Amino acid sequence: MSGSIPADWNIRSPEVLADQRKAYDRMRETCPVARDEQGNWTLFRHADVRRVLLDHESFSNRVSRHVSVPNGMDQPEHTPFRQLIEPYFNERRVAWFKPVCRAIADELAQGLQGRQTVDLMADFALPFALRAQCAFMGWPQELQQPLGQWAQQNQQATLKQDRAGLARLAAEFESIVAEQLAARRQPGIVADADITAELMHEQVDGRSLTDIEIASILRNWTVGEVGTLASGIGIIAHFLAGDPQLQQQLREQPDKLYYANDEIQRMHNPLLENRRRATCSVEIGGRQIAVEDRVYLNWVAVNRDPEVFPEPDCFSWERNPQDNLLYGAGIHVCPGAPMARMELVEVIDSLLQHSGNLQLAAGREQVLAQYPATGYAQLWLSGF
Secondary structure, X not given: OOOOOOXXXXXXXXXXXXXXXXXXXXXXXXXXXXXXXXXXXXXXXXXXXXXXXXXXXXXXXXXXXXXXOOXXXXXXXXXXXXXXXXXXXXXXXXXXXXXXXXXXXXXXHHOOOOOOOEEHHHHHHHHHHHHHHHHHHOXXXXXXXXXXXXXXXXXXXXXXXXXXXXXXXXXXXXXXXXXXXXXHOOOOOOOOOOHHHHHHOOEEOOEEXXXXXXXXXXXXXXXXXXXXXXXXXXXXXXXXXXXXXXXXXXXXXXXXXXXXXXXXXXXXXXXXXXXXXXXXXEEEOOEEEOOOOEEEEEHHHHOOOOOOOOOOOOOOOOOOHHHOOOOOOHHHOOOOHHHHHHHHHHXXXXXXXXXXXXXXXXXXXXXXXXXXXXXXXXXXXXXX
């Protein structure tokens, strides 16, 4: 570790937590390769992050001693697990899940109609994300509340750097998964009863997945889906509430939602960061990163880099979608991107069709989410 190098910043400082986007923009312009008090590096520039994403020799995804399938794997181990997972988000799966998503979104949106003001995060975004994820995995809806509490506690433990708490929460999730696997091992349960049951019958390199590997896959899907999906819904709704012209255009032309959703989330990314481990000494932006140093990729800052996105705070129909790192790049690009895009289109379209003119509620404070989350903790809207 490069322990003798002084720290450049603290991601948990009050200044950063008060307005993450503003803080990360400032770091990108003043200290684009920054070291924190723990000796970890954070990259804020688009070019630097893209370089790391595509250099699988110098930067490893194996950053934790805990099993992480396939996010925490490198080639060649990563490849068969990635090939196993990708069909769960292919065109056929997306088409199968689309009406399920729409039904959930419509039911929740109908419940907002007639209300003077709504906290969209508590009353719509998070319930949708939890219900959709349980439906996708084939889990009972009774698990929505425990999963929501688990996600919230996981966020708080991360903010506090509570390693014991994070270990306890990981064990709790494995226990939830173990109960679901045990239920599917009962006599009469068919192999393709739901996605969780299907995973139990998958093989990699000629062997069945272990329960730990299945739990890791489902945990990655849950952590990666519930928080970021709810955050994305809030971010998009907040932006549209401030742009009535675009809001109405998308209400009338929902086919444009695919591009619009990605562009809005480029300006305010629903996922904060991912990390890598340096496998060799490497220089980035004039800073020397040592072997075994941890390197964090700050998605919020890179997708607002004016070197790639002129006027980064402005919505534009003319951006090159290939520059948008919303779902990453390289061999670890998000496998669930097709599913996530479909879900966001359906849920935002449902929200627009069940509202007249979404507006930020007068006299209500919009509360920003805090690290490690982004987006909004509370988002008060009117116009239903």
